[in-house]
Amino acid sequence: xxxNNLGMRSKCTALRALVTASAILLGGTVALAEDLDSTSxxxxxxxxxxxxxxxxxAVLEVTLEDISRADAPALVIGQTRIExxxxxxxxxxxxxDPARVQVRHRYAVRARITLDDQLLFTTDTVQPVLGESxxxxxxxxxxxxxxxxxxxxxxxxxxxxxxxxxxxxAYSYLADAGFFTDCRSGQRLPVAQEGDNAALEAxxxxxxxxxxxxxxxxxxxxxxxxxxxxxxxxxxxxVIERFVEVRPGGCETASDASLENxxxxxxxxxxxxxxxxERQREAHLILQPAQRRITGSGxxxxxxxxxxxxxxxxxxxxxxxxxxxxxHGMEQERKFLDALARVGRWAVTGERLELFDASGAPLAQFDxxxxx
Numbered sequence: 001x002x003x004n005n006l007g008m009r010s011k012c013t014a015l016r017a018l019v020t021a022s023a024i025l026l027g028g029t030v031a032l033a034e035d036l037d038s039t040s041x042x043x044x045x046x047x048x049x050x051x052x053x054x055x056x057x058a059v060l061e062v063t064l065e066d067i068s069r070a071d072a073p074a075l076v077i078g079q080t081r082i083e084x085x086x087x088x089x090x091x092x093x094x095x096x097d098p099a100r101v102q103v104r105h106r107y108a109v110r111a112r113i114t115l116d117d118q119l120l121f122t123t124d125t126v127q128p129v130l131g132e133s134x135x136x137x138x139x140x141x142x143x144x145x146x147x148x149x150x151x152x153x154x155x156x157x158x159x160x161x162x163x164x165x166x167x168x169x170a171y172s173y174l175a176d177a178g179f180f181t182d183c184r185s186g187q188r189l190p191v192a193q194e195g196d197n198a199a200l201e202a203x204x205x206x207x208x209x210x211x212x213x214x215x216x217x218x219x220x221x222x223x224x225x226x227x228x229x230x231x232x233x234x235x236x237x238x239v240i241e242r243f244v245e246v247r248p249g250g251c252e253t254a255s256d257a258s259l260e261n262x263x264x265x266x267x268x269x270x271x272x273x274x275x276x277x278e279r280q281r282e283a284h285l286i287l288q289p290a291q292r293r294i295t296g297s298g299x300x301x302x303x304x305x306x307x308x309x310x311x312x313x314x315x316x317x318x319x320x321x322x323x324x325x326x327x328h329g330m331e332q333e334r335k336f337l338d339a340l341a342r343v344g345r346w347a348v349t350g351e352r353l354e355l356f357d358a359s360g361a362p363l364a365q366f367d368x369x370x371x372x
Contacts, residue, residue, distance in 0.1 A: 040098040042078065042129055044138040046111045047088035048121050058115045060085040062140075064094045064129070067176070068105040074176050077101070085113075089139075107131050111140050117194070119145045119227060145227045164222040164241045165267060165367045166351040170250035171217035173204050180217065180238045183251035184350055189238045192226060199243035207246045216251065218244040218351075220369075256348045257368040259309075260289040264353050264366035269335055271362070277328040283336055285366070294319070294340075298333030300326035314346040314355070339363040 042064055064078035078096030094109070101107070107130040113121040121142035129135045170181040171191075178191040178201060191197055200217060207215050219240045226237035266274050266283035276282045277299060285296030287307060294316060295304045305319035319340060344358030353366040 040096060040101075040136075042094040042096070042109060042136055042138070043092070044109065044140060045089040045091055046140040046142060047090065048113075048142045048144060050144060053087060054085065054113065054120070055115060056084065058085065058113055058120065059083050060090055060092070060111065060113050062092045062094060062109060062111040064096055064107065064109055066100075066105055067108050067126070074108075074110075077107075101130055103131065105131055109138050109140065111142055113142060121145060164220050166218065166244075166369065167221050167238070168216065168218050168251070168350050170214040171200065171204060171246070172208075172212055172214045173201055174212045178204075181214075181251065183216075184352070187236070189223070189236055190226075190228065192224070192237050192239045195221075195240045196243040197240050200240055200246070203243065203246045207248065209248070214250040216247040216249055218246070220244065257351050257353075259314075259346060259348055259353065260287045262286070262353075263369045265369045266336060266364060267367050268365035269332065269339065270364075275329065275332060277326070280326060280329060283333070284369070285340075298336050299329045300324055300333050303337065312345055312347065314343055316340050316343055336364070 044062075046060060046062065060082040062080050062082075063076050065074035065076050067074045077100045078094040080092050080094050082090065082092065092111075107128065109123075109127045109129055111123050112119060121144050123140055124143045127138045127140060129138060167180075168183045170183070172179055178197065179188055180191050181188045191200070196219070200219060204215055204217070219238075220242040221238050221240045223236050224239050225234040227234055264285050266285070268274060274283060280299045281297040281302075283297060283299045285294055287294055287309075292306055292308070293304060294307045295302075297303065298321065301322040301324050303319050303321035306317035308315050308317070319337060321337065339355070342357045342363060343355045345356040345360065347354050347356070351368040353368070355363045355366075357363055
């Protein structure tokens with residue numbers, strides 16, 4: 001055991017001895033499942049400055065983390081979760097394995113309060129423990145997310161600015177935070193620590209050439225307005241629904257998806273977003289070059305037909321569709337099939353296909369989908 005953790009071990013030993021003695025005085029017996037030195041403990045309090053009560057269902061989460069590596073996620077070595085913690089100050093204790101503590105590493109305690117996965121309060125400063133600080137007790141002051149409101153109320157779920165779609169961008173991870181630069185728009189966005197983000201982080205750490213270097217990442221995700229960890233103004237944030245792959249390099253290495261042999265999901269029709277109705281397929285098309293055949297679905301009915309392709313010119317022959325009648329989506333399907341009959345040109349940029357009429361007027365937009 002490292003010398004700077006002797007005090008911590010002594011406190012735990014004394015605590016266990018007190019529990020054992022109390023049990024004997026009460027006529028009971030104590031069976032310790034672990035050796036006296038097998039676990040250690042961080043204790044403390046957490047509070048915030050506002051004189052307001054937490055709503056029912058709030059959750060306090062406190063974690064003990066190894067923050068030694070700036071280019072990698074913090075390693076959680078202990079945590080506690082308190083549901084409906086009551087009124088501040090909140091007392092907490094975190095049990096952890098001292099064998100995971102290394103003398104030269106840096107450790108910190110972090111806390112946050114959430115309600116339905118939405119952030120209410122969080123610590124915004126590093127509170128060192130263990131290591132060189134030799135601290136085993138901390139008093140945390142949490143900062144309110146979105147300061148300026150007059151009361152803590154259950155936050156509304158953030159409405160996505162658009163449906164999930166295939167996105168390519170330059171991704172990097174540094175100082176416990178991931179950032180994604182959209183190849184199409186050039187916009188740099190923070191990445192939400194939810195959904196399939198963990199898979200992206202793991203792939204990045206394996207593929208990067210050096211700490212902080214960007215890789216080309218392909219994900220299915222959406223943009224939402226979220227409050228940042230620091231600051232009180234919502235900002236566009238990338239929420240990853242499904243990680244697809246990473247490749248060496250950044251946006252400069254990106255290539256466009258292929259027009260043919262790609263599953264193209266319809267996302268916009270005549271300038272309006274496309275709906276996917278319950279118990280229906282998503283509207284899509286696939287161009288199969290071997291037979292110069294188009295197959296797909298309008299949502300309710302499947303269709304197939306022929307196509308002619310010459311450079312950036314594209315046209316479809318007569319399309320035959322099944323004759324099912326669905327409660328919803330028939331008008332959208334009709335517009336989709338009518339648009340296919342008017343297609344004259346095409347263009348693929350990244351993972352998006354755009355179809356135009358012969359004059360260049362836009363008809364429909366599609367996103368490529370990597371089938372599971």
